[in-house]
Amino acid sequence: MAALKLTIGALSTKTHCTVPTIRYYEQIGLLPRPERASNGHRYYRDDDLKRLTFIKRCRDFGFPIEQVRDLAGLFEDGDRACVEVRDLAQVHLDQVRAKLEEMRQLEASLEAFVCNCNAACNGGLTRDCIIIEDMASPDVGASSCAATASYGTKSLRVAAAAPFVATELKRK
Template sequence: MKIGELSRQAGVPVETIRYFEKIGLMAKPERGENGYRYYRQEHLDRLLFIRRCRNLDMAQDEIRELIRLAEKPTADCSDVNALLARHLSHVRARLNELKSLEQMLVNLQNACSDPRTIRECGILGGLSDELATIPEPTASDNHVPGTHGSGHHD
């Protein structure tokens, strides 16, 4: 199948498919005499696997590791379980961060419950004050170093 058909069947944009090939998450397809790339069922299966992992917010390095582990079907699956445990720990930490963020936003919104001018706005004043209390993310917050980085997705 051509890349457009692969894209349609997997529900993944063509540019994303090319990107996954470029970074080595997907094998490059064979090219026909006409120069077109031709994808096989294995490409679709891999693309769907990657998409499911991304839907679980897994980073590229985690997906790469899962693919590497999947290529050893008779090996012990404890490494897969350990990777998932690390990812789950990271997700739980992010949930706690989001709960904290929610509380900060609620506090800011409560600071401006009465009609005021912009100069008197409790939200804008609170944002200026809050900046000093918001911790900066560190690389050690990542469950797999360097996979989510500051900002989040890769």
């Protein structure tokens, strides 16, 4: 049986990975440089297809490039302990759970903003917007959210955390 030889376009189609992404993975060493035909075209083998499929799945699960690199190393070296893979997955799971908690806090902050706006808004101009006022207030205690009895100071703390949470999410 002849070895599979795929062009970069065919590899892209089979893995649902864009051509620029395949080239990027080659450039950073996640995917080995392919064989080249006399015409200069890249040709990929079965192993390249399997490795790229594995890399793509890791990325689909949100693993950062360095963790993908570690997992790909474990993928290639079948003589290592399976718990190494589990430990990397556990670290990523912990990170995902932390991000989910941050997103829940962000959701609560946004919900408080919208609720306060619904309670205080009279359909006026943005200069009177409670959300803009709350977000611009350097002193959380002076925020007009305090007037909303159903949320009280808890919503102020949550609302005050929203910029921090959003900034931290952008960094990751």
